[in-house]
């Protein structure tokens with residue numbers, strides 16, 4: 001088939017590679033000519049491009065299967081793959097910019113892929129089916145259009161069903177740094193770096209490639225004083241007051257690479273392929289990746305869910321050939337059973353986290369959210385073992401039901417997840433830093 005893919009993000013580039021390998025002719029259209037490897041740190045419409053990413057273990061599994069040359073190139077560029085005790089990959093540590101720029105390089109070298117720079121204004125159709133897209137006023141026809149345009153694209157707004165979901169109640173502030181030659185990273189507490197959970201916010205040092213790392217503070221965005229974190233001197237002053245983060249940004253050992261990057265308007269969103277009657281909303285087009293499901297970045301699941309979709313969609317297209325409507329229906333039904341549960345899980349966990357960040361206690365009158373079940377694994381080994389497949393995203397959230405009663409007993413005994421040592425009120429801390 002002649003396939004037009006809208007969006008050259010991780011989903012679009014992965015699909016371009018797998019589909020071209022199967023003999024399809026693929027045009028990937030993106031308004032950006034490709035991500036910059038280093039500054040300027042802005043990519044219009046892809047706010048997360050500049051933000052700290054960590055890629056979960058299943059991303060490595062999928063890339064080993066479908067894009068091993070890309071993975072090798074990432075590792076040569078300085079990315080690393082920490083492993084779990086059983087030897088399987090725990091994560092892929094690299095900047096989003098390294099990930100995307102390298103993926104684009106690999107896709108550009110593959111025969112059968114045409115990387116087109118241009119803005120997709122809208123789809124073109126014959127009254128019944130999508131037959132291609134209009135790129136900067138020019139028609140690009142296709143047997144199948146894949147919408148890999150991410151979470152906020154407007155080009156198909158009029159023909160796709162409305163997304164369900166809501167803001168996930170978290171705002172991000174991030175700054176990227178590079179460790180100076182010869183300086184080791186300070187102590188970490190997980191394969192991805194150092195994660196600190198405070199009563200009302202999180203602070204994380206994410207390890208990336210080539211001696212780079214990011215410091216991210218995630219909060220509920222409700223206190224206007226916290227907006228001051230976007231100023232470098234306030235951000236650095238706040239980070240220095242968090243004991244275990246202080247040495248990460250010590251100027252003798254590391255230097256900032258970016259301005260402080262704020263990131264708001266984060267949503268949990270889900271949007272399938274069908275209208276309210278169960279019929280395909282846009283025959284001839286299939287949406288995939290963040291265009292289907294967007295989840296709280298706090299859990300770092302976005303790219304895993306996006307590539308899992310891309311991989312499954314490739315297999316489904318293989319199976320159905322030119323019968324793209326059957327492919328769309330099968331993909332929709334697979335997403336309902338394999339992707340939507342993660343969206344539901346995030347909604348539940350985010351709503352409860354917001355309640356706890358506002359001062360609420362663990363609520364034992366309702367089913368425990370997944371993050372609390374996983375946390376209880378720290379004191380009950382049966383919970384830890386039962387929750388492990390979920391935690392690595394090898395099993396769906398409903399598998400936690402088996403250990404929920406055990407976790408409930410942990411909380412009924414009065415135990416609560418430990419809170420890191422550091423300032424409690426981020427707003428007060430920002431005020432003090434502004435004054436200083």
Ligand SMILES: Cc1cc2nc3c(=O)[nH]c(=O)nc-3n(C[C@H](O)[C@H](O)[C@H](O)COP(=O)(O)OP(=O)(O)OC[C@H]3O[C@@H](n4cnc5c(N)ncnc54)[C@H](O)[C@@H]3O)c2cc1C
Pocket residue numbers: 006007008009010011012029030031032044045046047048051052053054055056118119120121148149150151153154155172263266288289290291297299300301302303304306
């Ligand atoms: C702050 C933040 C932090 C995150 N951290 C993590 C993390 O740690 N780990 C993780 O796995 N996930 C994380 N995510 C989620 C992850 O970034 C997304 O899941 C991922 O970007 C989805 O890839 P995609 O290719 O589907 O969409 P995108 O990356 O959004 O790519 C869409 C592409 O489409 C292009 N496009 C859109 N509209 C048009 C148009 N009309 N014409 C032409 N081109 C168009 C855009 O330019 C873009 O290149 C984070 C998200 C945010 C917001």
